[in-house]
Amino acid sequence: MTNNARLLIGSVLAAGLLAGPGLAAAENKSDLDSQPAVRHRLLLVAKRLEATPMFESTINADFRHFVGGGLKLEYHLNDMLSFGVIGVGSASIDTKLTERVLKTLEESDPTPPMGASSGSREPSKTEFSQHLNKMPFHGAAYASVTPWYGKLAAFGKAFVNFDFYFQGGVAFAQLTSSCEASVCDDTNPGAPEMGQNGPVPDDNPNDDPPLNSGFKPGLYLGGGIHVFVNDFMAIDLAVRDYAFTDNPSGADFNADLAVKDDDSRFLHHLFAGVGVSIMLPMKVKRTR
Amino acid sequence: MDGDDQPAGGVDEGEIEMEGDTPPERDLNADLATDTSDAVKIDTTTRDVKPVSWKDIVVVMRKPFLKLGRTDLMPFLATTMNDNMIRHTGAGAQINYYLTDVLAVGVEGQYFAKNFREPFDLVGRQARRLPTVNKYNFAAALNFHYVPVYGKFAVLDKHLIHWETYFTAGVGITQSEVIPRDPRYDAFTNILITPNIGASMRFFLAKWFTVNLGIRDYIFVDKFEPTDRMMYTSASDAKDHAETAFINNVMFQLGASFWIPPSFEYTTFR
Numbered sequence: 070m071t072n073n074a075r076l077l078i079g080s081v082l083a084a085g086l087l088a089g090p091g092l093a094a095a096e097n098k099s100d101l102d103s104q105p106a107v108r109h110r111l112l113l114v115a116k117r118l119e120a121t122p123m124f125e126s127t128i129n130a131d132f133r134h135f136v137g138g139g140l141k142l143e144y145h146l147n148d149m150l151s152f153g154v155i156g157v158g159s160a161s162i163d164t165k166l167t168e169r170v171l172k173t174l175e176e177s178d179p180t181p182p183m184g185a186s187s188g189s190r191e192p193s194k195t196e197f198s199q200h201l202n203k204m205p206f207h208g209a210a211y212a213s214v215t216p217w218y219g220k221l222a223a224f225g226k227a228f229v230n231f232d233f234y235f236q237g238g239v240a241f242a243q244l245t246s247s248c249e250a251s252v253c254d255d256t257n258p259g260a261p262e263m264g265q266n267g268p269v270p271d272d273n274p275n276d277d278p279p280l281n282s283g284f285k286p287g288l289y290l291g292g293g294i295h296v297f298v299n300d301f302m303a304i305d306l307a308v309r310d311y312a313f314t315d316n317p318s319g320a321d322f323n324a325d326l327a328v329k330d331d332d333s334r335f336l337h338h339l340f341a342g343v344g345v346s347i348m349l350p351m352k353v354k355r356t357r
Numbered sequence: 358m359d360g361d362d363q364p365a366g367g368v369d370e371g372e373i374e375m376e377g378d379t380p381p382e383r384d385l386n387a388d389l390a391t392d393t394s395d396a397v398k399i400d401t402t403t404r405d406v407k408p409v410s411w412k413d414i415v416v417v418m419r420k421p422f423l424k425l426g427r428t429d430l431m432p433f434l435a436t437t438m439n440d441n442m443i444r445h446t447g448a449g450a451q452i453n454y455y456l457t458d459v460l461a462v463g464v465e466g467q468y469f470a471k472n473f474r475e476p477f478d479l480v481g482r483q484a485r486r487l488p489t490v491n492k493y494n495f496a497a498a499l500n501f502h503y504v505p506v507y508g509k510f511a512v513l514d515k516h517l518i519h520w521e522t523y524f525t526a527g528v529g530i531t532q533s534e535v536i537p538r539d540p541r542y543d544a545f546t547n548i549l550i551t552p553n554i555g556a557s558m559r560f561f562l563a564k565w566f567t568v569n570l571g572i573r574d575y576i577f578v579d580k581f582e583p584t585d586r587m588m589y590t591s592a593s594d595a596k597d598h599a600e601t602a603f604i605n606n607v608m609f610q611l612g613a614s615f616w617i618p619p620s621f622e623y624t625t626f627r
Contacts, residue, residue, distance in 0.1 A: 149513075166442065166476060173486055217511065221508025224506070
């Protein structure tokens, strides 16, 4: 399922949940309909600053997983609307796919035959791995709505408060790639190169610079749940999508045998996060 | 007391012990001096009216949805969450019978359709490697469900929705099929013993209807096309020399449950 499909399913579910009470309400009209759904409710987020040290990891990444830690700061204007920022520093780990591909690649390029710019269309181990990019830092600034809050009982023993939230805003990421000059030595990708007997067409994208580093702005969507362990502390579980222009493999995507800017495309980078939210001030208010 | 004056629940107000009511003073000597010659022995075996105290009435909502003895028919859609080469989209159904309100036994079946994700193509074009992947055709399982967590939440501060979390464990089969790297060679299929575990959430929207979403991990040892396939050109020969790998096929599931019977009645006092 694409990320768009995930968002679609989420939207359909949310619409169903919002429409559902209408059905139930039609069955049971009473004087209670005009009353608040919950009285004497703990306002666990309203007018509080939420500071969340957190851990985040990519979900189903293609070539490299990004795993790291960071901080979320969010101010809740009321119990439904809030604004915040996230910053996460990450290390990168090769996916199983990358490990399997690397195992089968040649150590180095063979000598190019007459009339060709490369000895092989396949990258060497070094070319493949040095074209992959890393994401040492990423984050977002967002607005958040918390339309659902409630209580749950686990095993009939533990009773805890929780809420669901949805976020949207702008994302950013700092990408890096470190292809050495001796590996990515094609200074003019796509242009004819000088061969042993004169110019030859450039049919080798593996020695082109990967062009997949730098600061990337984009869009951010997220959703999650707070599970409150007491009045001021909650477990924060979230799924976040940082979407921006990227070319993770740093290789030729559009098959024009050169790595250029048009090989980058708008991609979704899906992360799962878990953190511990501290709500400040620690004292909580209650509704009438 | 006439019907119009009858309090809710049919309880006579005189039988309710009001907090603050002081009982009359008792006098032992007066009781002993009372003439009991015309006394009649009371029948203590058939008394059916007991005083009710306000303390016996607690403000706790009854469970809004009972599952005991009901059957849950759930068509669902599913999609792969943890494979960056091939995505399976499943369509299937579950039938679950609730032995108690928290324990159910059921069966499920699903049919899969596949499509390749971007890296499948990129690995071929960029790294010049042909990926070894299998597709899944269908799966079936016998499952047990346990519901340890339930709760309610308010939507937009207006409406209450009840929900619960349940865990699933089961065992079944999956049919996988090799996708030959070279289309000249024939594919072969495998029937795989498939335990599964999962966790799901159920949202109660009506007495007869709930929406479910969850994650399920189907676990099996799959058989893949051998690396040196040109040595084993026939499907049966290739299957005999298949390479195996332990697979966790994690799928996200979204389903709608229709409950039979469509309604229920409380059998307890409260």
